[in-house]
Amino acid sequence: MNLVVVMLDSLRQDHVSFYGWDGCPIKTPHLDALAAEAIVFDNVYPEGLPTIPVRTDLFTGQSSLTNRTWQPLVPTDVTCMQLFRKEGYLTALVADTYHLFKPDMNFHRACDIFHWIRGAEYDACKAGPLEHLKLEDHVTDRMPDNWRNVVLTALRNLDGRVEPQHFPCWQTMDTALRVIEQARAARRPHFLWIDTFQxxxxxxxxxxxxxxxxxxxxxxxxxLPPGGPAEHxxxxxxxxxxxxxxxxxxxxxxHCVGHLLGGMRQMGSLDxxxxxVLSDHGHPLNDHxxxxxxxxxxxxxxxKVPFIVRLPGGAHGGRRVSDLGRFPDLTPTLLDLAGLGTNHLALSGKSxxxxxxGTGNSPYRATxxxxxxxxxxxLRNERYSYVIRPEGQPHELYDLAADPRETTNIIDQGKEIAQALLNEIGSAYFGRTAKPRGVQGTYEVAHTSLA
Incomplete structure (x- = not known):
């Protein structure tokens, strides 16, 4: 069995039309077609955030949230690339996510083939004045000077890109197709990680x-909006x-994913x-x-992110599941699919x-x-989301079934639910012992022995 992972960066689940979120503003026909032949997960969540911790969890099958921040892979990390290469797979990485190829990041370790596609966001590949775009057309009067310089840096990489094939995402998918063609010609099982910043x-x-x-x-x-209150x-x-x-x-x-899938189908690779196909996380758009x-x-x-798994030939496809999953589960799942499940003993993720x-259920009751x-x-399960806030702020609890946009905090009447979620997660994930804290209690017990 060959394996291909397609990592999309910052794609919200509610912007994939197959998921059926109320208010989805677009249609995603290519992801929808894939989902129709796949097992679609509603509740697979990132653990350590953002970009690099997420990929560390995915590449290693280990959790980074308890012990490491945004940092390179270290020599003692064992990645999925290393494991599959040991087992005779041709391993490849094609990426325009420029954080992966910054000095010393090491995410291409143990790759037989790797390609870096330049030009995403602040990727340091261009300098000089803008030739086609104007900074003044892309900022507001109330943006500070330091942010204007950030926008200028990003515009340099966008300058002159007009057609779909001019942008890194298309180029990444196109390069990936060439790698797949080469791997199939080599008649070796292959494991390809495709990582686009779009x-x-x-x-x-x-x-x-x-x-x-x-x-x-x-x-x-x-x-490129700033991250503070949008009204500012x-x-x-x-x-x-x-x-x-x-x-x-x-x-x-x-559209770019459709280019990849269409090419794979044409060369018989889908069989x-x-x-x-997944995203590392979503993206706040002034929702809160x-x-x-x-x-x-x-x-x-x-x-909430898309997490879509299509097995060879569409086996077991056409299903949508609410089972919980964690990003460290990806590597053990891939190993299990390839018949290499004995490697699981070394991993914190579960297959x-x-x-x-359809033969079993999730091993988790919370993420x-x-x-x-x-x-x-x-902390989340299939229905509730419990948000633990810093000292002095009330915690938050949301009923995701009744309130999917998380507008009404029900922590004061739902402390038992919050505590049940807390009981499922070990203390190693917290800087201090956590306990459900409501709106009233936050302010009334402040600066007392009860805090």
Missing amino acids: PHEPWCPPAKFDVYGEKGYCGPKVV WGTPDQIRRVRSLYAGEAAYTD DTAIV GKFLKGPDRMFSELL LKPVLE VSGFFPAVERC
Whole structure:
């Protein structure tokens, strides 16, 4: 069996139309077609956030949330690439996610083939003045000077890119197809990791996908919003325009995935290859007052991601499951699918193969997500989300079935639910012993022995 992982960066679950979220602004026909032949998970969550901790969890099958932040792989880390290479697989990595190829990151270790596609976000590959774009067209009057310089850096990499094939996401998928063709010609089983930075900001979709904004808007095209309160830098019209750019970027990403899947189908690769398509996390779009990622934004817009597994020939496909999963489960699941499950003993993740084949259920009753340096943690099961906040702030509990957009905090009437979630997660995940803390209690017991 061949294995292909397609990592999309910052794709929210509610922007994949197959998932059926109310208010999904786009159609994603290629991801939807894949999902129709696949096992689709509703509740597989990142553990350590963001970009690099996520990939550390996925590559190693270990949890980073308890002990490491954004950092390179260390010599003693054992990655999925190393394991599959030992077992005779041709291993390959194709990526435009530039954090992976920064000095000393080591994510291409044990790859027989690796390709770096340049030009995402702040990738240091261009300098000099802009030739086609203007900074003034992409910032608001209320953005500070330091942020304007950030935007300028991102615009350099966007400058001159117009057609879909000009952008790194398409180039990554196109390069991946060539790698698959070479691997099949070599007649060796292959494990390919494809890692694209789309639809991560800056959001500048090709014109044919930039169709979700309001007609008549004539303000700036804010491709890279700041992370503070959105009302501090943008008007309601400008904020809606930013959200429309993300929607266009997500639609473009689906188009690029379609290019990959169409090429694989044409060369017969879908018959003998297991494909996993997922995103490392979502992206806040002012759902709770801010854009960009942060430990204070532990809501579904950040944590709910697509996780789609198509087995060779579409076996066991056409199912949607609510079973819980953790990102460290990916490597043991892939090993299990390849018949190499004895490697599981060395991993903290668990194989989800029984869930994929319909012969078993999730081994978890709760998951935990967070940023290692931060106090905040989000504990979830299939129905509830419990957000632990820093000292002096009330904790939050949301009923995801009744309130999927997390607008009503029910912690005061749901402390037993919160405690039950807390009981499922070990203390190693927390900087201090946590206990459910409601709105009333937060302020009334402050600076007392009860705090």
